[in-house]
Amino acid sequence: MRSYLFKGKPCKLSQYLGRVFPELRFSYFKILLKQRSITVAGKRVTEDVYLRNGDTVEVFADESKLLKFNFETVYRDENVIIAVKPRGISSEEFASRVSSTENVTATLAHRLDTNTRGLIVMSLNARAEAELATAFRKGYVIKKYVALVAGELKEKLDLNAYLVKDSVSGMVKIYGKQVADSVRIRTEVAPLEAREGATLTEVTLHTGKTHQIRAHLAYAGYPVIGDTKYGDFEVNRLFRAKRQYLTAYKLAFRIPDGSPLRYLDELTLEIAPDF
Numbered sequence: 223m224r225s226y227l228f229k230g231k232p233c234k235l236s237q238y239l240g241r242v243f244p245e246l247r248f249s250y251f252k253i254l255l256k257q258r259s260i261t262v263a264g265k266r267v268t269e270d271v272y273l274r275n276g277d278t279v280e281v282f283a284d285e286s287k288l289l290k291f292n293f294e295t296v297y298r299d300e301n302v303i304i305a306v307k308p309r310g311i312s313s314e315e316f317a318s319r320v321s322s323t324e325n326v327t328a329t330l331a332h333r334l335d336t337n338t339r340g341l342i343v344m345s346l347n348a349r350a351e352a353e354l355a356t357a358f359r360k361g362y363v364i365k366k367y368v369a370l371v372a373g374e375l376k377e378k379l380d381l382n383a384y385l386v387k388d389s390v391s392g393m394v395k396i397y398g399k400q401v402a403d404s405v406r407i408r409t410e411v412a413p414l415e416a417r418e419g420a421t422l423t424e425v426t427l428h429t430g431k432t433h434q435i436r437a438h439l440a441y442a443g444y445p446v447i448g449d450t451k452y453g454d455f456e457v458n459r460l461f462r463a464k465r466q467y468l469t470a471y472k473l474a475f476r477i478p479d480g481s482p483l484r485y486l487d488e489l490t491l492e493i494a495p496d497f
Contacts, residue, residue, distance in 0.1 A: 224281045228273045229392060236270045241310030243281065245288040254283060291319045296341060296491050301350035301483065306493060307334055307342045309465055317344055332358050332430060340470025341491060353483045364474040367425040367435060368495040370467035371444040372457040375421040378412040381442055385431050393451065394433045396441035407431055409438045420447060435468065469495035
């Protein structure tokens with residue numbers, strides 16, 4: 223049984239499962255509906271219903287009838303696996319599928335937003351998990367993103383602000399000064415290429431907080447194109463953006479002496495954005 227919690231604007235069950243459960247063929251999806259093997263909000267459904275924010279979806283599928291979960295591995299050894307997480311799947315669900323597909327225990331060293339594609343690091347044992355936690359906390363792993371943002375950015379910006387997360391809505395708010403329950407954030411953004419009405423940028427994440435890049439850039443006046451939470455609806459419509467133009471494209475390891483993962487020092491991995 224696969225269980226999911228739907229969040230967002232109403233959409234069809236088939237569309238949502240196509241994103242979070244790509245192993246499920248549409249033909250098999252229709253069979254499961256006929257068999258009453260899918261529940262939405264605790265009720266069995268027999269048609270492609272619309273989901274509403276907060277609905278729980280449970281799929282009772284025969285695992286042997288599912289497509290094999292495929293993912294791109296960029297680096298792997300006995301301690302670490304680094305792969306490309308696609309859009310539309312949470313980091314937790316991605317790690318779970320990697321674990322079951324590869325018959326390993328892949329534990330996240332950090333997270334990417336559900337609709338952000340890019341490089342994600344997972345440990346394969348307890349020692350590597352502890353070392354990677356330290357490395358990310360102390361900034362030994364440099365994370366860079368490519369984003370297409372609205373507006374013309376002509377010079378590098380070093381953005382500092384404060385972020386507050388609303389645990390009920392799952393949204394965050396950015397403030398120019400410290401407020402109650404806020405955490406300090408820092409985001410660097412540099413222009414790479416000017417496009418009509420937009421700028422291709424490289425973003426360096428110094429503090430990895432929930433939705434930081436998208437919310438911080440929107441606060442600064444350069445929303446990520448295709449971002450439906452913090453972006454500009456009219457800009458998204460103008461660009462006909464059907465996905466979020468943000469990719470975690472580069473990781474650089476700077477591991478100090480004394481760490482069991484010292485051999486990763488100077489390792490740099492990079493993928494191309496798909497926009």
